[in-house]
Amino acid sequence: MECMEGTHVRVLRSARTPRQVPGVAGAQANRVVIGALNADCWRLVLGYLSVRELMRTEAACRDWQRLVLDDISRRPIMIMDMFNEIDENTIVVRKKSKIWPSFKRWLKKCGRAVQSLSLDCQNFSGVVELLRDACPNLEILRLWNLKSALPPTDTLHFQRLELLTLETCLEITDACVSQFLTSGLQELTLVDNKRVTGRFLRRLRTPQLERLVLTSCRAFKFSFLLESADRLTNLTSLVLRKRNHNKIEIRDKLHLLVDKMPNLESLIVSVEDVCARADAARLRAESDELMAALCRRQRLYHLDANFDAWDQHLQALATSCEMLGVLRLRRSYITRAGLDALLRARGAHLLELTLAGARLGDRDVAACVHACPKLVWLDIADCEVSAGVVALVARARRDMRANLRASTFAADADNNLRARLRLHTNWWLYDRDDDEFKDVLDLV
Template structure:
């Protein structure tokens, strides 16, 4: 590992400065075959990829950021043993560039903040071993390539897709077509917006009906983060069918106490993270939720109609739950996270109409 400070005996200390690059290249020529993982910010070093190709044939993990140079075209596979590849803020990376790294053992791939990758490279995957795929803020990404390569992605356990769709062809209402071909998903992270589509509540409802029908078939789902509107019947179906859920972050502004009670009844004892922001829940609703979820370590209640005493009441609830552990069904530390702080995220509108965020990382230790 290459860091700016020592981590352990396997750490090489390298300052983020171009003046160390010549000596580092000499070191790679001697020790490169032993390097298994490489992570660097390319803005400080020139011709990084050329050096790695010549010196590090046994790379298994490669993470590059701020690579501004397009790689020369080639049909040669650079690193036969590569299993994990990350490109972040690498503007000139194209589908042809990605193809040069797709080994038969590739199981994790992330492309973040890119303007040229369309997703066509997915059709060239040589394996269906891919477990984790992150495509975040890829401006040129085409949903059609995701659909056409779904058979190669059937064993995904984690799928993150952030996309501002500038096409007039909607993609949000087609996401379920992907989920239906990915039965092993344990983690979903969707932030998809069709910029040229005007929505009303009926459109949102119909869209969510189809989406959640597919989600509820994912029996291994444990982390669910999606910018989809959720109604009471969606939330109850989700809680009843996805019994391994530990983290839920959705758009809760359509949810009533009926849906929240259903979520707490089925999943409350195991939830670690919950986003209730922009909902209509008041102090009583939030406190009841906190009592029902002893494992919570993160809770977002931004822009809810709460009183000034809401934080005080939540702190009281956590204190009472700790104090009453002996008489509680959550007495074992294995069954609760009450010894850990509850990170409470609170956002409010200020007088100018802009949003203001307050983060509190030790809410459970506040004196009631």
């Protein structure tokens, strides 16, 4: 290894200063130096350098450039607009317009090696058009703040694309999204858009889509999602956040969507029908239908829903969803009876629990903490608790830890002996002097 390192340093020095070779012209000297090692040796030598370091030397001469670009083309390159490199094959793009011309030139040279690109497009123009030509092998594409819509075309781009995120790309339309719906697409995320209606789902032909995120898409119509559900049977994760101003309600139809997704493992839904009248009976019916559909999803692990929940819902979920580990119910009428049913069935496996507004007292919350050794998040905002609940929860947490250390569970790498519980509660329940419980709790 020491000899190889020495060789690599000497060769690079020679490549940078070809005219120092006595009696040989510069171009010929380069060929002599580069020809001194075969392709396998050069691959080992250049392997000591990161992509960023290689790019600093690629313009030394044409022969060296061919060697460097060939080596870079064999590496899976990741491009991000972060502050630091993740690994040696990560290129960091600063969010400054003045770097865009040089970045485009670089991308035209090395784009075929780029497999992952995450970019804030606020200061850049013609991003997608450039990527189409320069980066045909993209597998992951995340774009923020794309300025304008893409020209319409029936051509599918980036045939290897597996993950697509378009966030705050306000002018992107259904036709634009359709250009990325390749057969290998596994994850699609659309956040903060004002033109996408969901019509693009009609052109979805991939059986591999596993995760779909639709958040703050103002023109989105739930009917397109529902009629396309037969194409989403392999979906394991659905995130739907929608403030619906249409007179056609969404909440009472969500159970129809869930019934068509047999492999669903994670559901995050925050839907508000703005034009719907406040009706307790209607809200109860919506919850009954959705919870019944969810109980038929035996793989369900993560549930986060802004639906009302009662004890019988909690009992049904606890007994039917044997994989349940994250449960966030933001509007609940849960009492101790429902909580006990959950703790008996899933307490040992729960990681996150939100029971905001539940009819639970201090001792009910403490019992919950004591029964959930893996719990890292607990939300009891607006529950019927007193100012002493924080101290009581901290005591329960310490007791639970003491019991775990004395049991065989302590050897389990997935336990919660080291992590502190993040407790979310009303701010007036504590004075923010957390020295008494900072060893076991983080107050949120």
